[in-house]
Amino acid sequence: xxxxxxxxxxVFMKLLEESGDMITIDQExxxxxxxxxxxxxxxEEQAPSPYFKKIKDYPGFESLGAPxxxxxxxxxxxxxxxxxxxxxxxxxxxxxxxxxxxDPVTIDKKDAPCKDNILLGDDANLFHLPGPMVHGGDxxxxxxxxHFVVTKDPDTQDINWGMYRMMVFDxxxxxxxxxxxSDMGKMFHGKYAxxxxxxxxxxxxxxxxxxxLASCAPSPIPEDKFTxxxxxxxxxxxxxxxxxxxxxxxxxxxxxGEVIPGIQIEEAPFGEYTGYRTSPRDPRTVYRIKAITYRxxxxxxxxxxxxxxxxxxxxxxxxxxxxxxxxxxxxxxxITGVYMLPESTHHLVVVGVKRCYTGVATQIGNLIYGSKLSxxxxxxxxxxxxxDIYSKDAVIxxxxxxxxxxxxxxxxxxxxxxxxxPFASPAERKTSTGSKALFDCTFPLDWPTSDLPIRVSFDNVxxxxxxxxxxxxxxxxxxx
Amino acid sequence: MAQKEYDxxxxxxxxxxxxxxxxxxxxxxxxxxxxxxxxxxxxxAKANVSKDKSKYSDVLWIRLGRGQLQxxxxxxxxxxEVNKFA
Numbered sequence: 001x002x003x004x005x006x007x008x009x010x011v012f013m014k015l016l017e018e019s020g021d022m023i024t025i026d027q028e029x030x031x032x033x034x035x036x037x038x039x040x041x042x043x044e045e046q047a048p049s050p051y052f053k054k055i056k057d058y059p060g061f062e063s064l065g066a067p068x069x070x071x072x073x074x075x076x077x078x079x080x081x082x083x084x085x086x087x088x089x090x091x092x093x094x095x096x097x098x099x100x101x102x103d104p105v106t107i108d109k110k111d112a113p114c115k116d117n118i119l120l121g122d123d124a125n126l127f128h129l130p131g132p133m134v135h136g137g138d139x140x141x142x143x144x145x146x147h148f149v150v151t152k153d154p155d156t157q158d159i160n161w162g163m164y165r166m167m168v169f170d171x172x173x174x175x176x177x178x179x180x181x182s183d184m185g186k187m188f189h190g191k192y193a194x195x196x197x198x199x200x201x202x203x204x205x206x207x208x209x210x211x212x213l214a215s216c217a218p219s220p221i222p223e224d225k226f227t228x229x230x231x232x233x234x235x236x237x238x239x240x241x242x243x244x245x246x247x248x249x250x251x252x253x254x255x256x257g258e259v260i261p262g263i264q265i266e267e268a269p270f271g272e273y274t275g276y277r278t279s280p281r282d283p284r285t286v287y288r289i290k291a292i293t294y295r296x297x298x299x300x301x302x303x304x305x306x307x308x309x310x311x312x313x314x315x316x317x318x319x320x321x322x323x324x325x326x327x328x329x330x331x332x333x334x335i336t337g338v339y340m341l342p343e344s345t346h347h348l349v350v351v352g353v354k355r356c357y358t359g360v361a362t363q364i365g366n367l368i369y370g371s372k373l374s375x376x377x378x379x380x381x382x383x384x385x386x387x388d389i390y391s392k393d394a395v396i397x398x399x400x401x402x403x404x405x406x407x408x409x410x411x412x413x414x415x416x417x418x419x420x421x422p423f424a425s426p427a428e429r430k431t432s433t434g435s436k437a438l439f440d441c442t443f444p445l446d447w448p449t450s451d452l453p454i455r456v457s458f459d460n461v462x463x464x465x466x467x468x469x470x471x472x473x474x475x476x477x478x479x480x
Numbered sequence: 481m482a483q484k485e486y487d488x489x490x491x492x493x494x495x496x497x498x499x500x501x502x503x504x505x506x507x508x509x510x511x512x513x514x515x516x517x518x519x520x521x522x523x524x525a526k527a528n529v530s531k532d533k534s535k536y537s538d539v540l541w542i543r544l545g546r547g548q549l550q551x552x553x554x555x556x557x558x559x560x561e562v563n564k565f566a
Contacts, residue, residue: 032519057516058517127515127517127518127521128517133520136547137549139547140520141520169521170521170522170523171521172565173565263564265507265564266489266491269545269546269547277546280546281489281545282545
């Protein structure tokens, strides 16, 4: 069953324009920091996406900034009403991803918009694309900020789509981090590099929104099938020019090439999702390109990572939290919901649970910190059903009042973690070592009922008839 | 010929870098290329580098590992570009 998601970037942009979630900028803007600065300000003010019609030095190219940096734009991308609530969007995601995965379909090259223009050999030059200088101080131009990299496991033939940043080094070379615990890292560092074999890749720049969402979701399902699950219909793929990898046919730009073993080149710094330039310039993984294909009048999307909220933070928080939801539910944990705050740069998750047995909070911590999801976050707050997990005020109140500073804070050491955490020591960054904490904000079950504190709030300490009377007269009193 | 400007990242303590280096291999970025589309193009170069900003004709701006731009530039003479993928 199709969920009417926009299957093409351009359909998505039309919907954004109709809902007032995109602004068209006709005046020329510079790829050298100006587009990045506008996009950054848009993220920090949660403003509509900027659609850049004219890019200095690059006639014929256009760009869209911050394509999915708000829940409104996420709802539109999912084929839902822009005003949908966060719990409704979350429930829809969970519902769809419990359905069967849907295999992609292959279409002919002549029907694939991403094959409108094909550059091979010397013509495949990265400086022919308007890669933005995203932030002042970046180590280079980052062509790939809202994109995913397609690779294939040489043993299982499993496909991986993942967002791995890529800095332009020269005409033919890009560089970026491929962390060893990532899916692509396991393929490249674990299988290709030990045999000194290059790994074919295709970087998909500016795909349809559900393919992009799938690529940054930590689902165990291969992303090409997961995209079909999210859309309720197959994603259309087309074969690359220089290898057997398949890419979404409506994507704006495709860069094909090989990840090269045996050499690393300096990459970064870069303004990262944590809101800092954390990881220093260091030798990182090298991509050499062989081909570039793109649509006519290509529209390059830019995500500008930094202080919240950008789409990386929002979508990663959204999907990480909901994959945790499914994991905990599958283990029979009596959760009432899971919400990861995008403002936490997907580091802090709130889990709501029914108070039904002692140790449920630590059981939750053990499960989610023991899962594949764990390197990307390190703070977990467990609250009971009295606390609205979507209300930051309510969560802060629960943390401040129900979490015993000695007994209810549990530490997890020597865990996998990303080197991008600003608090990580240089030694921890080198080994991707993390630390984690769990905050149990549920009152212990062994306390006598008579000892349980009573929450003093309008909805909890007045009889229903008094609440109804006050509510009925509220505007008459002069309140809005 | 117009003065060229480059920058490079120094990943060690600046004070530990010798004042004068001859024929060293470093990665530099071109900050004022003829074709503006190639600004920030990086390349490996064999070069002479001096902390004295007037020693060589071209300018070399210095950044630290997290992008911190230093106030005073050094100078550079690019001898040749090194192709690591030939």
